[in-house]
Amino acid sequence: MTTEHPPELSRRIPVDRIGRQGLTVEVEARPEELAPLARRLNVPAVASLRCRFELGAVHGGTIDARGELEAHTTRICVASLEPFEEVTRERFALRFVPEGELAEDDDIDAVDEIGYGGSQIDLGEAAVEQLGLALDPYPRRPGVVLDGVDSIDSAPIDADDAEADGARPNPFAVLARRGEPG
Numbered sequence: 001m002t003t004e005h006p007p008e009l010s011r012r013i014p015v016d017r018i019g020r021q022g023l024t025v026e027v028e029a030r031p032e033e034l035a036p037l038a039r040r041l042n043v044p045a046v047a048s049l050r051c052r053f054e055l056g057a058v059h060g061g062t063i064d065a066r067g068e069l070e071a072h073t074t075r076i077c078v079a080s081l082e083p084f085e086e087v088t089r090e091r092f093a094l095r096f097v098p099e100g101e102l103a104e105d106d107d108i109d110a111v112d113e114i115g116y117g118g119s120q121i122d123l124g125e126a127a128v129e130q131l132g133l134a135l136d137p138y139p140r141r142p143g144v145v146l147d148g149v150d151s152i153d154s155a156p157i158d159a160d161d162a163e164a165d166g167a168r169p170n171p172f173a174v175l176a177r178r179g180e181p182g
Contacts, residue, residue, distance in 0.1 A: 022054065024054055047073065067130065069127055072085065080144050093112075094111055097115055
């Protein structure tokens with residue numbers, strides 16, 4: 001048996017409040033919601049989370065949403081293991097769809113769909129989910145340099161250049177030469 005816990009940040013909006021003209025809703029986490037948010041997102045602290053939603057009713061209970069969030073969090077640098085403050089700003093689009101009508105679409109470019117039951121959508125939960133998606137899974141404090149690493153984005157070593165410089169050749173260079181004419 002699973003126990004369902006209430007969301008850390010819940011802001012339910014009745015679908016019938018949206019109307020044909022749409023609706024703009026601001027969601028901001030209250031101080032007492034910040035520590036539970038940090039635990040859920042597995043970060044040392046969340047100092048603030050604000051999200052603005054532009055909602056528009058489409059048809060059949062489907063709601064299109066465009067949003068912009070800003071969050072201030074404390075993160076742990078994966079290189080130095082030191083805490084640092086990070087500001088996350090993200091724009092997103094999603095669609096609230098009545099449960100049972102979610103598309104079975106595997107298109108990764110499609111707008112994310114969130115199912116909802118009843119006559120309300122939870123914008124607080126949607127804001128937390130979007131922040132979770134926006135957070136870098138490998139955060140690095142600005143300015144951190146790893147000892148012995150010049151650049152993480154360095155180009156692969158060419159075997160001919162490596163041999164001339166006395167460096168270790170690329171083991172796959174031999175395979176690359178097999179396909180060369182001559």
